[in-house]
Amino acid sequence: MEKMKKIYLALAVISGVLSANAQNFKKVIGFNHIESVTHDDEFLYISDIGVAMKPTDKDGDGKILKLDRDGKIVDANYIKEKLNAPKGLTIANGVLFVADIDKIIAFEVKTGSKLYEVDFAGETTFLNDIIVWNDTTLYVTATDKSKIYKVDLSENKFEPIATDVEIKGANGLFADKENNRIWVNGFGANSEANGVMGYISLADNKFSAITPIEGYYDGLYVYDGVVYFSNWMAFEKKGIIASMSLIDKKVKTVELSEPISGPADFTVFKNRIIVPGMLDGSLNFITIQKESLYIH
Template structure:
């Protein structure tokens, strides 16, 4: 296999911006992921106890409006993560299942079982109108989930495994699947990189040699930069990073540190909507383009 070039990085303080708490009350337990249809925010909450792998039935999906008012969309989940909206359906990764809910009624539409291949599904993205990709943090793998009348899942085979496979986002223009990892053995050894989905032999190619506890990842609307969240530590030390795809340069965006920046999303205006999992809030950050 060819040697993979690793771009140099520069970690530096970037522009700073104030954070805004979007929820007007403390109603969440452990929000791990948020998605938006630009009218409402859909929050996947692991539930009381914040155990990401326990089948305890206390996971909740909240819908919150832009005023910060909330209502329960669905209950009875175990530890929902990886919220993603496709075709009016909110998909979440719930331990070993991919579940889908109508974003208006909350009716459950999908319940796709990936056990025993994994017990820690994490993030979700769409490859096309009928195919999802979901990360499995515990086994350092990615799975393709094919929707339709008879949904099925298959492993996405690639070389150069990603430790603690976590955040995923797909660029339909370049056909690159960008992935970041949370690391392994309780060490911040996660990487940021991509897989060329057009390639016959798929390889995970790192974009920087900066390592971290990486969680969420998003692509800016001009397709030239990635935004990534890094917990840094299991306390209020988390950061949002911007990685320039052309140069590999990495800068830190926030000045005020975040308590567990989990799987975030970018809204239509380019704001980062970030669940601060350890303090049970959802925060908004304005990112200049």
């Protein structure tokens, strides 16, 4: 595994050198610790876990901010409900779902008012990414438990998916309804970069990896026939975004003008990858380009 990690580190350095003059990278700073970003047709919404980098502390200083599409704050107190360390966000049918330590909380997008919640107390203290499967079903990762939970909103209950392999530090999710599968990655366990990247078939709950390289994987998104996924690389400014074409299955690094400090749960909007830098409180906008470096 050490060899694979060295390969990835070398690629991150090479990628930074090759893209030093890139003009399609924009960085917005001034936030605390952004973990997730999502969007509707007009605005961006980000989760900020608070002043301290304490993702499991119930300290009451978490926020959801509403931004315009270029990262300018529209409403710094968009959600009035007390939040602790909000992480994963997703929007569907006018509802914003927020993962906050041991709860999933639903808010009306239009008003920011709370609608209901699903309580995971006693089950986990690190709910992370969320995806909507249909009107009554969500999936959410519990990073501390290395599990993915299926949530039944109609009955306000949940159960873990029994996968054939453990997804260590289960983190990012993406719903691939057309192929009846969930894309997932892991941040790793025991502070090691031993997370995996791939998908789970909901027909048999079997996991298929798309790369043998392990890492501190976090966000992921499928857009225009390409799977994008983030890897922190280290707990400093070394993070990268990788991609894999669903046609040729080749993995590449996305061209960046600088590494990202803790590239967390990102989204793609208007042909731009919008990535939170969780360690330095930045929001990074990357225009999607075809050219990048291949990882063989």
